[in-house]
Amino acid sequence: MKTKEKIFSKKSAPEKSARMVETIYGCKWSLTVYQLLANDINRPGAMVNHVEGLTTKVLNECLKRNVEFGILERLTFNEIPPRVEYQVTKFGQKFLRILDELEKLQLELEADEN
Numbered sequence: 001m002k003t004k005e006k007i008f009s010k011k012s013a014p015e016k017s018a019r020m021v022e023t024i025y026g027c028k029w030s031l032t033v034y035q036l037l038a039n040d041i042n043r044p045g046a047m048v049n050h051v052e053g054l055t056t057k058v059l060n061e062c063l064k065r066n067v068e069f070g071i072l073e074r075l076t077f078n079e080i081p082p083r084v085e086y087q088v089t090k091f092g093q094k095f096l097r098i099l100d101e102l103e104k105l106q107l108e109l110e111a112d113e114n
Helices: 015-026 030-038 044-050 056-068 090-113
Strands: 072-077 083-088
Touching: 015 030, 015 056, 015 090, 030 044, 030 056, 030 083, 030 090, 044 056, 056 072, 056 083, 083 090
Parallel strands: none
Antiparallel strands: 072 083
16 A cells, blocks of 8 residues: 655744734734834834823833834934934834735624624
8 A cells, every 4th residue: 555645744833923923913002103103203202192001111112022023123313312213124114014914814804704
C-alpha cells in the first residue's frame, strides 16, 4: 500500500505580527490615537484634551507600545519647554492599511449576521 506524500505543512500564525495585532487591538486607545494623528493632532497634551476619558498615563503607555512596534515615531524638539510629537512611520502606514482591511472584514461579518 502506498503512503501519500504530505504536500502541505501545518501553518501557524506569524508570531511577531500576531502579537502586535493583539496588543494594538487590546489597547482600546490605539485606534483613537491613529485617528488623532490622521487629523494632525500629534502632541500628547492635545491628544488628552481632545478625547474624553483618555489619561496621560494610559496615553503614554499606548504611545510607548506603538513606538516599540515601529508603528509610530517619537519626535523630540530641542526647545524650552520641551516639545514632543508623534507621527506614523512608513511601516505604520502599512500596518494601518491592514487594520483598515480587518475593519472591513468585521463589517462584512456583521452584515452577514443580519
